Amino acid sequence: MPKPSSISEKPHRSNTSEESCAQRPHQIVIVGGGIAGLEIASNLPKRTGRTSIAVTLIDREPAYVWKPMLHTIAAGTSDVSQQETSYVAQARNRRFVFEPGELKGIDRQGRKVYLSPTEIAGRRVLPERAIDYDTLILAIGSAANDFGTPGVREHCLMIDSRSQAMNFNREVMARILETVTARNTLNIAVVGGGATGVELAAELIQLADVSAYYGAAGLRDQINVTLIESGPNLLGAFPDRVAIAARGRLEELGVTVLTGARVVAAEADCFRLADGRQVSAELKVWAAGVKGADACAKFEGLELTRNNQIVVTPTLQTTVDSRIFAVGDCSSLPVGDAGKPLPPAAQVAHQQASHLIRHLPRWLRGKELPTFTFRDFGSIVSLGGYGAYGSLGQFGLFTGGFLRGRVAQLGHILLYRSYQSQLHGFWRGGLIWLADMINSRVRPRIRIPD
Structure with missing residues (x-):
């Protein structure tokens, strides 16, 4: 397992790029506005202290519903308009930027994420876009696994x-x-x-x-x-x-x-x-x-499990790129002597989000990240x-x-x-x-x- 690393590691960019980065806030891009992603975006800006950052949240939905409540929306026993959190309104209230769109791919060398064009009612309203990042947090959730069952x-x-x-x-x-x-x-x-x-x-x-x-x-x-x-x-x-x-x-x-x-x-x-x-x-x-979201297959070079989840180290960084984190259902963190991964559960996503909210600011100032410890409540x-x-x-x-x-x-x-x-x-x-x-x-x- 790679050694936990800090932001002070030598980056994969030219000197010119590093000089421009020094003149702007550190760009933290979060892909996926679910339990972990939205919690990080909502709380990280106020926890950074002296560190200058800009947080951008990307999601293809206009609003978020707590995943354990989705079955009540589906059955009609809860009204979605009363249970959802608008990303635009939340971004305004909690000082981050919301970027609507669906992830198309990642350029790890150039540190960019690419978004597919956005269409509403068959009309293209946003073109394909590229968003720069210095630190990338993948929180794109999971999907039901049909196991290739016909029909x-x-x-x-x-x-x-x-x-x-x-x-x-x-x-x-x-x-x-x-x-x-x-x-x-x-x-x-x-x-x-x-x-x-x-x-x-x-x-x-x-x-x-x-x-x-x-x-x-x-x-x-x-x-x-x-x-x-x-x-x-x-x-x-x-x-x-x-x-x-x-x-x-x-x-x-x-x-x-x-x-x-x-x-x-x-x-x-x-x-x-x-x-x-x-x-x-x-x-x-x-x-x-349960399997990782289909978008995980687009992450060329990242280590994935058979269920399409991103393998991470105990610091929640990906095994091949310390500037990319993965949390929640889309990640796979082996724990214990048997190396069994943590379950894709809401409490895991919440605890991982809290871990990054607490420790990322210190990491941005050059400190090492502590390992994540899950507590089963x-x-x-x-x-x-x-x-x-x-x-x-x-x-x-x-x-x-x-x-x-x-x-x-x-x-x-x-x-x-x-x-x-x-x-x-x-x-x-x-x-x-x-x-x-x-x-x-x-x-x-x-x-x-x-």
């Missing part, structure tokens, strides 16, 4: 991003209207028994229950939700007690849970399983597996209004403790509000929480189609 890309929806969640919501709302009008049955199948799949299945049941309040009486009996998992249990990354409790609750709600069921093909009206069974589904969701899976289950992890008091009911739901809420506080500050974050509480009382409990 997935053609017939399945995914909810890895704000746009995908909104697209799924439009589709499910249209399908529900058709179902109510025709008085037939809507079969929905979700592949992937991780947190996203489990939480989405529960939210879809809640959508049906709440819809009855707005006139769709009997909708619960017209919707069949099936959750398909190839492994022996749901929530494979969680303790067995959490997985068993979550499965039991889903089945009580009427969700059909299939474990040990490997999907070998997706077709227009069904999933085909390895044992020959077919699972009928007019609406199909793929939430199985546990994890929680929320089944919407039907309960929550979680564990306390392997750090602190009550190691491995089991949470359920209101305590677990409160923990899930506090995780979200804590992240909002990291982005907006304590008082502004508190006002956002208050506004959400008011909206929950005066606005519809589900998204009503226009």
Whole structure:
């Protein structure tokens, strides 16, 4: 593993370039405005002290939604307009520059990132561009892994991003209207028994229950939700007690849970399983597996894993270029004697962001970076209004403790509000929480189609 390095290393530029760099702020470019990227962009400028920097955040979306909330946007049990953070507004409030666009490639020798042209409604509004950097932070997240399964890309929806969640919501709302009008049955199948799949299945049941309040009486009996998992249990990354409790609750709600069921093909009206069974589904969701975002394949020269994630050192720098960092789901950091990488989880992304926010300013002044240490605070899976289950992890008091009911739901809420506080500050974050509480009382409990 390369030795941790500081900014004082000899750079790969000419003397003329170095002289011009000395006359301008140090250019920090962050690609990806997710949990880690947006937190770094929002907090790094105020932490640099005497160091002169300019922070630029690049993302193809106009706004950010906390990834663990995407399934609620997809199901329509949360309104995206109330949950999203506008990048332009956040940049104004937190003193960074937002550059809309999708990463096309990186020139490591010239220290430039290239962005593809940006189109809106089929019209090109921004040309292909190049942005200079002195330090590059890659935080482009992850995507569901279809493992090359035939038909997935053609017939399945995914909810890895704000746009995908909104697209799924439009589709499910249209399908529900058709179902109510025709008085037939809507079969929905979700592949992937991780947190996203489990939480989405529960939210879809809640959508049906709440819809009855707005006139769709009997909708619960017209919707069949099936959750398909190839492994022996749901929530494979969680303790067995959490997985068993979550499965039991889903089945009580009427969700059909299939474990040990490997999907070998997706077709227009069904999933085909390895044992020959077919699972009928007019609406199909793929939430199985995790891989690095497709953009990772464009990073020529960087070390990647088989799952398309960027291999980093314990200082979160890439193994081949100390001026490029990778954090969050797009990175792979082997830890422990077995060298097992950290999981692609929100708490990992948050802790890595906090690490860079704390230590990058010293690195820019020529100090060495300390190694990153992950602390497992546990994890929680929320089944919407039907309960929550979680564990306390392997750090602190009550190691491995089991949470359920209101305590677990409160923990899930506090995780979200804590992240909002990291982005907006304590008082502004508190006002956002208050506004959400008011909206929950005066606005519809589900998204009503226009």
